[in-house]
Amino acid sequence: MTVDTLGVGLVSVGWMGRLHSRAYRALPDHFPELGVRPRLVVAADPLPAARDQAVGRLGYERAVADFHEVLADPAVDVVSICSPNFLHREMAVAAAQAGKPFWIEKPMGRYASDSRAIHEAVERAGLVTSVGFNYRHAPAVQRARELVRSGRLGRITNVRGSLLADYSSDPDAPLTWRFERERAGSGVLGDLLSHGLDLAQYLVGRIAGVTALAETFIESRPRPGAGIVDRSAAAPGEHGPVENEDYAALLFRFEGGAVGTMDSSRVMRGPHAEYTLEVYGTRGSVRWDFQRLNELQVALDGQEVDGYVTHLVAPGDGHFARFQPGAGTAMGYDDLKTIEAAQFVASVLRGEQLAPSVADGLAAASIVEAAEASLVDGAWHDVARVDGRLTTDAAAPVL
Ligand SMILES: NC(=O)c1ccc[n+]([C@@H]2O[C@H](COP(=O)([O-])OP(=O)(O)OC[C@H]3O[C@@H](n4cnc5c(N)ncnc54)[C@H](O)[C@@H]3O)[C@@H](O)[C@H]2O)c1
Missing domain, CATH: 3.30.360.10 (Dihydrodipicolinate Reductase; domain 2)
Structure with a gap:
């Protein structure tokens, strides 16, 4: 990551995935002192239409079906996890193990056991995170x-x-x-x-x-x-x-x-x-x-x-x-x-x-x-x- 590029990887291109993408794009305008110009690197979604949207409308450089490719990309500095709840644990633990700071949607997993596993993985990796408590x-x-x-x-x-x-x-x-x-x-x-x-x-x-x-x-x-x-x-x-x-x-x-x-x-x-x-x-x-x-x-x-x-x-x-x-x-x-x-x-x-x-x-x-x-x-x-x-x-x- 340099001051003017922050590589963004997105997992899941649904309602929240689109909204996270717009939010990153709005940063230089509303929070210029951060000094970052987010680069939308790669989005993952198994739905072909969602991948087309990620590239054609949201501005990602490429789109893939498997979220592991997002975590493996060295150009990705931060990851947004916007999948349905049952996928949160697997994806967030994998992101922590890959050393990628992530912003995950609420509720964090299905049960407190999912949330605990995510919390433990993050603490082990020593990462900062964000959870979608937008209100x-x-x-x-x-x-x-x-x-x-x-x-x-x-x-x-x-x-x-x-x-x-x-x-x-x-x-x-x-x-x-x-x-x-x-x-x-x-x-x-x-x-x-x-x-x-x-x-x-x-x-x-x-x-x-x-x-x-x-x-x-x-x-x-x-x-x-x-x-x-x-x-x-x-x-x-x-x-x-x-x-x-x-x-x-x-x-x-x-x-x-x-x-x-x-x-x-x-x-x-x-x-x-x-x-x-x-x-x-x-x-x-x-x-x-x-x-x-x-x-x-x-x-x-x-x-x-x-x-x-x-x-x-x-x-x-x-x-x-x-x-x-x-x-x-x-x-x-x-x-x-x-x-x-x-x-x-x-x-x-x-x-x-x-x-x-x-x-x-x-x-x-x-x-x-x-x-x-x-x-x-x-x-x-x-x-x-x-x-x-x-x-x-x-x-x-x-x-
Ligand atoms: N913060 C808020 O106010 C708020 C509002 C709405 C939803 N949410 C949360 O956001 C999350 C997503 O909700 P949504 O409304 O965006 O859902 P959505 O149904 O609009 O989108 C889900 C996306 O996940 C994709 N997906 C399914 N399997 C996948 C896989 N294996 N890998 C990658 N992508 C996969 C689907 O193809 C779909 O594009 C949920 O946890 C939900 O609770 C939060």
Whole structure:
């Protein structure tokens, strides 16, 4: 790697693979002080159409079917792993063994056992990493964290989170890998609550104990035709079982004494991507909703107006000023990924873990693991402690 070239290898050219690619390309524009001009070297995907897209649309120099070729290429300095969950462990452990710093999507593997294996491989190799906990980077979330951590909200008493989505609300949507235990692991626990739980830990602190309930509301779905990710060749109309939860609700306790509730669904009719987090303290509270990315509801003792005031994010909040000149001109979802790419690349250049880490990925997976144990016996379960480079308690990363 030289200052002006950073060789990027991509594993899997789906939604997230395309987004990671756009994020790398945006770095010289939004984070010029990093001094890198990413070179998109090679992308891997078994689907020929995805490989064509990687070269023709995203700008990779070449595309291959086997991800091992990405890891073996000496021109590749960093790797993005954007595959379905069941491939994360094999790919991330191989990347660590090849000595390639990687940016992996959440949830990190299917189960906490996958996340532990990835975390151990990374610690053995001494690499920096990044995990796709993109909601952390919203300027409104950054401002909320400052208010919580500075004590402006007083003693934090409780957190409410809710991640309500409609992406699987159509009962005729096909039975993809996301609904299979073997290839996805959990349902909304890993897919959506991993985001919410990471945010809760990032704002307030470590979650130490949890109890949960879960339901599957759409119990079967039409089997898709044969494919690489969807491998079953089904007769038209044939249904198969949904093996993981559509809905989950958690009660939890923070190590510091606060308590919390969080629920999530992927089959709601109404909300689209209503991901909210609310933090309540003895002197005020903050509320954020992803669907209103650039707004933070704030109520503070002593403010002139009673009740909630809507703060529109502005220069000074997180990295807003790198994207827009002033409040009211909105940042978008892709911008959060550009910030994540910048934190990853800065981590690689400095050899210091600034981005959300695989330890953070394991920490979220450990809460999901405790919640799944609670689903079996209905009891409260302690969350396994993670020793490693957690960034949830770090000061805001300086880029
Ligand atoms: N951070 C977020 O907010 C967010 C949002 C969506 C998805 N995700 C995560 O990103 C990951 C990918 O999700 P997606 O929506 O991009 O999936 P997708 O279905 O759009 O893409 C998956 C890609 O993986 C490819 N693939 C399958 N087998 C492969 C193999 N052996 N080698 C290389 N590639 C292979 C497929 O061909 C496909 O192109 C998942 O872990 C998901 O949970 C994160």
